[in-house]
Amino acid sequence: MSPAEYQVTIVKYGTRETVRSDVYLNYHLYDEPDGPIGMDYFFWVVRNTDRTIVVDTGFSAAGGARRKRTTLIEPAAAFEALGVRHPTIVVTHAHYDHIGNLDLFPDSPLVIANAEVDFWTGPFANRVLLHHSVEDDEINHLRQRPLRTFDGELDLAPGVRVIQVGGHTPGQSVVLVDTAAGxxxxxxxxxxxxxxxxxxxxxxxxxxxxxxYAAFERIRAMLATGEARHLVAGHDPDTLARFTPVTGPLAGLAATIG
Structure with a gap:
């Protein structure tokens, strides 16, 4: 790999079974029957010869248990299997299933959108419909860490761009990574x-x-123009099947691109 090209590893560490009306907003408006749907939980590792970047860190044992999620592999064990030691960490947003293991890397720099920090330290963070997706001790841990914040977009490293799109949370971000596969x-x-x-x-x-909705439009445009070639969804059970499976201790739980 060149210094500006990376390999992306997608790790599935948890799962659950639910119904469509539980995951799609106002599902009754689509006039479709309800039905079962799975939800998988992932984190992502971006590496080349020069650096390792972890995108989110999954839910903690406590956060997952509180919500009755099924853990397939402890994130700490998955990071160990991948040889991840001192990464830079990108926090795409601060929900429990994305920042639950930041304490595994106490010295790692954290990258997060300003809007995300401002929201979870602001006056509406404790409202029930928003607060149920976070763990207070994890938000406090985030607040106590040195942060590299950004507005809009950040060129984190050659070949890695972090882009704030909002919608799901105010600072929800996506990460665009250059690989040999596009x-x-x-x-x-x-x-x-x-x-x-x-x-x-x-x-x-x-x-x-x-x-x-605007984030959907932006992502569609990125795919249509070739700015992005491969889309990795955040919770879709079909995700791993779209990419190259790994062997070894993470077989069945991980795939790579690039």
């Missing part, structure tokens, strides 16, 4: 399911509905 867009929760983007079906948890 640019990869780690959508995180800007696109939980591929169906969200294909059918304009917003996720149930949303801070700005118009911003979420």
């Amino acid at each position: 640019p990869v867009l780690l959508a995180s929760d800007a696109v939980h399911y591929y169906e969200e983007l294909e059918r304009n079906m917003p996720f149930t948890q949303v801070s700005g509905l118009v911003d979420m």
